[in-house]
Amino acid sequence: MLLSYYCSTCKKKNYLKYKVKDRFELQNKIGDELNKHCDSCGTLKKKHINRLHAEPNxxxxxxxxxxxxxxxxxxxxxxxxxxxxxxxxxxxxxxxxxxxxxxxxxxxxxxx
The missing domain is CATH 1.10.287 (Helix Hairpins)
Structure with missing residues (x-):
């Protein structure tokens, strides 16, 4: 399962490398928000874990x-x-x- 989110600045999809089964397990690992640099434009944005999307590998x-x-x-x-x-x-x-x-x-x- 791949976790992804869209950058609000450049509208590109970014992928995360977390192996979790649900959002509660992800919340235990990283907390309520994710601080991540965009892979294409480099801006640092906070994303709530509800804004992450999963897709099958x-x-x-x-x-x-x-x-x-x-x-x-x-x-x-x-x-x-x-x-x-x-x-x-x-x-x-x-x-x-x-x-x-x-x-x-x-x-x-x-x-x-």
Whole structure:
């Protein structure tokens, strides 16, 4: 899962390198706000963690497809197992998509 936010100055997307499952775990790691320099324009802006957006990693589906192709070719003799092995990347991609969707649905209460 990739975490990203848009810079308010240059409107470019910036990515973060945090491995978290939800916003509460991210809040425990970095606090309520994120101080980060924009990768393209270099301005320092504070972003509340509710302004971060999660998206599924693009490479997980490709890796799962490669593994499923190898498994399918290996067990081609058993036809129904080969068909099941090919559904593995679909399941992995939907799991990654659901994890990112769950992250985006849950927000942290703002403190005044």
């Amino acid at each position: 693009r490479y997980i589906g490709l890796i799962a497809l490669a593994i499923a192709s190898i498994l399918t070719l290996t067990v081609w003799y058993y036809r129904f197992i080969a068909t099941l092995a090919f559904t593995i990347p679909i399941w992995i991609y939907f799991d990654a998509y659901k994890t990112a969707s769950d992250f985006n649905k849950i927000k942290v209460a703002r403190k005044n």
